[in-house]
Amino acid sequence: MKHAIATISVVAFLAGCASSGTNQVQADLPVDKGTVSAGSAVTLKGNEMPLAGWGMVEVGQPLPEAILSSTSLQPVNIADNSGKVRIISVVPSLDTPTCDRQTHELSEENGGLDKSVELITVSMDLPFAQSRFAKEAKINNVTFLSDYKGREFGNNNGLIVEPLGLLARAVIVTDKDDIVRYLQVVPELTALPDMQAAMQAARELL
Secondary structure, three states: OHHHHHHHHHHHHHHOOOOOOOOOOOOOOOEOOOOOOOOOEEEEOOEEEEEEOOOOOOOOOEOOOOEEEEOOOOEEEOOOOOOOOEEEEEOOOOOOHHHHHHHHHHHHOOOOHHHOOEEEEEEOOOHHHHHHHHHHHOOOOOEEEEOOOOOHHHHHHOOEEOOOOEEOOEEEEEOOOOEEEEEEEOOEOOOEOOHHHHHHHHHOOO
């Protein structure tokens, strides 16, 4: 019960003035250009939150396998690559200002990368919520995948925020052979990742 209450209260804190589902983005959110190691710890307004999981995502290694759910409830192994460079944007919850902004930046400020790079957003949100978000935000160039069912992605990459049971904020870039070439695990949960650096890393792999 304590775990459930803690999770609900922190989600409410992260949500703050939750997104209205429009295309409006928040330009005043801080960008954190630092990174921590998967499996270490992040912070929430300075309060340390350990990262858990039985695996670890690392630059230079293949992206770990994990079964996620598509918005149509189909199982998808994120390690199955179609031979494309990919930017995988990981967010705690789409219904928060920071996650909203991160996802809009991936979709709308990628400088044309969406024509040759696969853009993916992963969260613990239910597939129905992801589908609603994409529709309301008019985002159709990003694939949304949910880790709600088995938490394989979070566990296999060391990105489960304890004790919240949410995913850490991160950006992963993989090459055409599914090798991780860029990784940022954002140290502070309420800050944005350096999406432009991730996009530049993807551009250099084309």
